[in-house]
Amino acid sequence: MGFGSNRGRLAAAVALFCITAAAHAAQGEAARGDPARGQKKFYTCLGCHGVENYKNAYPSYRVPKLRHQHAAYLIAALNEYKNGERPHATMHAQAASMTDQDMLDIATYLQGGEPTKPTSSVAGVTPKQAETCAACHGINGSGVDAPLEPKPPVLAGQHADYLEQALISYRNGRRKNAVMGAMAAALKSDADVQQLAAYFASQPSPLATARHDQK
Ligand code: HEC
Ligand code: HEC
Numbered sequence: 001m002g003f004g005s006n007r008g009r010l011a012a013a014v015a016l017f018c019i020t021a022a023a024h025a026a027q028g029e030a031a032r033g034d035p036a037r038g039q040k041k042f043y044t045c046l047g048c049h050g051v052e053n054y055k056n057a058y059p060s061y062r063v064p065k066l067r068h069q070h071a072a073y074l075i076a077a078l079n080e081y082k083n084g085e086r087p088h089a090t091m092h093a094q095a096a097s098m099t100d101q102d103m104l105d106i107a108t109y110l111q112g113g114e115p116t117k118p119t120s121s122v123a124g125v126t127p128k129q130a131e132t133c134a135a136c137h138g139i140n141g142s143g144v145d146a147p148l149e150p151k152p153p154v155l156a157g158q159h160a161d162y163l164e165q166a167l168i169s170y171r172n173g174r175r176k177n178a179v180m181g182a183m184a185a186a187l188k189s190d191a192d193v194q195q196l197a198a199y200f201a202s203q204p205s206p207l208a209t210a211r212h213d214q215k
Contacts, residue, residue: 032104063159065157067209079095141200
């Protein structure tokens with residue numbers, strides 16, 4: 001019951017999110033990442049992620065910015081490519097041979113110190129629909145203080161065409177995630193998707209293209 005409506009689906013997704021959080025919290029402390037090792041391992045990634053505005057071909061959209069993204073999210077993303085929840089041939093090939101330690105080292109390097117802190121400054125006018133996203137991503141996409149698990153990514157300052165592509169993939173089920181699948185399904189039109197992607201992309205943010213000379 002209730003699942004027929006958008007509101008029902010959203011409530012179900014949020015409930016699922018909380019259960020997942022409890023399960024993860026019980027697993028305890030994780031291993032440590034070594035940023036210097038991560039920087040070396042990231043070398044092969046620079047050809048795409050180290051080039052400003054580099055584009056994925058067919059479909060064409062910019063390769064996501066990784067610098068200062070949350071380490072916990074980067075690790076989750078790499079595992080999703082590895083196990084096929086996120087279909088992308090190149091990223092699957094990259095992640096398939098990575099160990100948990102490789103992912104942790106690279107993610108620690110990319111995050112670069114403390115995780116990005118949520119801010120409340122907003123650029124431009126907040127679309128009504130962004131209020132639904134605020135509980136997990138913050139009103140400007142810079143995150144929230146609550147220790148959510150799985151960790152939602154920073155959206156602020158990410159490439160608009162990449163965010164749009166991500167929302168479309170959640171909506172059509174190619175990218176599998178229970179929470180975001182429900183969120184994206186609730187966005188009725190392509191115009192809604194475009195508006196939210198453009199809004200979050202335009203917000204103040206520390207996200208950047210990773211350069212190889214960065215520690
Ligand atoms: C040939 C180009 C290319 C190379 C090389 C490459 N990537 Fe990617 N990467 C992409 C593209 C394109 C995407 C977006 C794919 C999608 O839509 O899911 C992506 C996505 C990602 C994401 C998800 C980011 C997010 O916001 O969800 C992570 C993390 C990532 N790559 C890490 C790496 C790492 C680590 C390496 C090196 C071991 C690497 N990539 C090598 C092209 C590349
Ligand atoms: C209940 C928490 C929650 C809410 C509410 C939520 N998200 Fe998310 N979002 C997440 C999580 C967790 C992920 C990471 C999922 C994954 O690993 O694929 C995510 C991922 C994303 C991504 C992928 C970013 C990337 O780097 O690939 C986009 C885009 C996104 N959300 C946009 C939105 C928008 C727009 C809304 C509001 C309509 C929203 N989210 C509402 C938790 C949430």
